[in-house]
Amino acid sequence: MSSTGTTLKHYFVNHEQQFDAAKLGMWLFLVTEILLFSGMFVAYAVYRSWHPEVFAQASELLDWRLGALNTVVLLASSFTVALSIHFVQKGENDKVVVLLLMTLLCAAIFMVVKYFEYSGKFAHGVFPGAGFEPQGIIDGKDYSKYDIPFAPQFFSIYFVMTGIHGVHVLVGMGVFVWLVTRVARGHFSPQWYTPVELTGLYWHLVDIIWIFLFPLLYLI
Amino acid sequence: MAQGQHHIIPIRMLAIVFGLLLFLTLATVITAQIDLGLVNVPLALAIAGSKAILVALVFMALKYDNKVNLLVLVLGVVFAVVFLALTLADTELRGTIGITEPGTTELTVEPAESE
Incomplete structure (x- = not known):
């Protein structure tokens, strides 16, 4: 059941050092991800500080119930990932497969909710950029009343931030599919499970980004 | 192991x-x-x-x-905060220097009559 991953590269003293190096590399990558998103958070902060009342008003058009649902779904997926690492460390790979599939299911639910949110907005003329022309009435909200100066900025930021976050969720789903097939083929053991650990770190970071996006875009 | x-x-x-x-x-x-x-x-x-x-x-x-991973994360967050703070220090405190339209500040220079 051995695979290439279990071999000790000649430039490492032992497996422990090899594992720590892989993890440190992953953390460095995660910091570049934080800095990528920080640019968008800074844009949000600048435009919000310039037009606080417009941002507060425009965010009324986002359904906080869907945002909260997606928050719970992503938190649950982080929980199942953390559990999958717990069980891969114990060598209970059957449970790891189930937990990773549950994670995939949560990620899929997240994207489906996002799809309905986006298509609902597009159907009423809420587009990023120059196409912004809100119209129609949903849930007692007259969208045409939100055609105010600087509201398009809020929605451009909303679409870019949630869009890039959504791309990260899709990438994560792809990695989880690959990971599930490897767990099912018995590639990992308590002695070597580096890919599970690193994918878990990535997924938790995607969760943390959403933890900030949810209140900033939907609530306040 | x-x-x-x-x-x-x-x-x-x-x-x-x-x-x-x-x-x-x-x-x-x-x-x-x-x-x-x-x-x-x-x-x-x-x-x-x-x-x-x-x-x-x-x-x-x-x-x-291993605490080195925590250090990497904290440093990343520190730099994100520096980025945010310096940008807001500019956009919030920039005053009238960015306004270039005539008549909008007391120090406006008369536009050259090139037409």
């Missing part, structure tokens, strides 16, 4: 953190419905920050991990 000695986080601990995260989500939703004036935004950010710290320390295992 290279990775056999790694700290295995107990299920109970993971479940408690998951419960706390759900509770904080509920808290941020409820407090956002109430108009607290200037407090709303800092409160929402404080709750989000607490959730992020919980995820980083327990789900991402930084609490049990």
Whole structure:
């Protein structure tokens, strides 16, 4: 059941050092991800500080119930990932497969909710950029009343931030599919499970980004 | 048995953190419905920050991990804060220097008559 991953590269003293190096590399990558998103958070902060009342008003058009649902779904997926690492460390790979599939299911639910949110907005003329022309009435909200100066900025930021976050969720789903097939083929053991650990770190970071996006875009 | 000695986080601990995260989500939703004036935004950010710290320390295992990983994360966050602070120091305190249309400031130079 051995695979290439279990071999000790000649430039490492032992497996422990090899594992720590892989993890440190992953953390460095995660910091570049934080800095990528920080640019968008800074844009949000600048435009919000310039037009606080417009941002507060425009965010009324986002359904906080869907945002909260997606928050719970992503938190649950982080929980199942953390559990999958717990069980891969114990060598209970059957449970790891189930937990990773549950994670995939949560990620899929997240994207489906996002799809309905986006298509609902597009159907009423809420587009990023120059196409912004809100119209129609949903849930007692007259969208045409939100055609105010600087509201398009809020929605451009909303679409870019949630869009890039959504791309990260899709990438994560792809990695989880690959990971599930490897767990099912018995590639990992308590002695070597580096890919599970690193994918878990990535997924938790995607969760943390959403933890900030949810209140900033939907609530306040 | 290279990775056999790694700290295995107990299920109970993971479940408690998951419960706390759900509770904080509920808290941020409820407090956002109430108009607290200037407090709303800092409160929402404080709750989000607490959730992020919980995820980083327990789900991402930084609490049990080699401290160099925590250092990398903290440095990344510090630089993100520097980025935010310096940008806001510009955009919030820039005054009238960015206004170039004639007549909008006292120090306006008359436009050259080139037409």
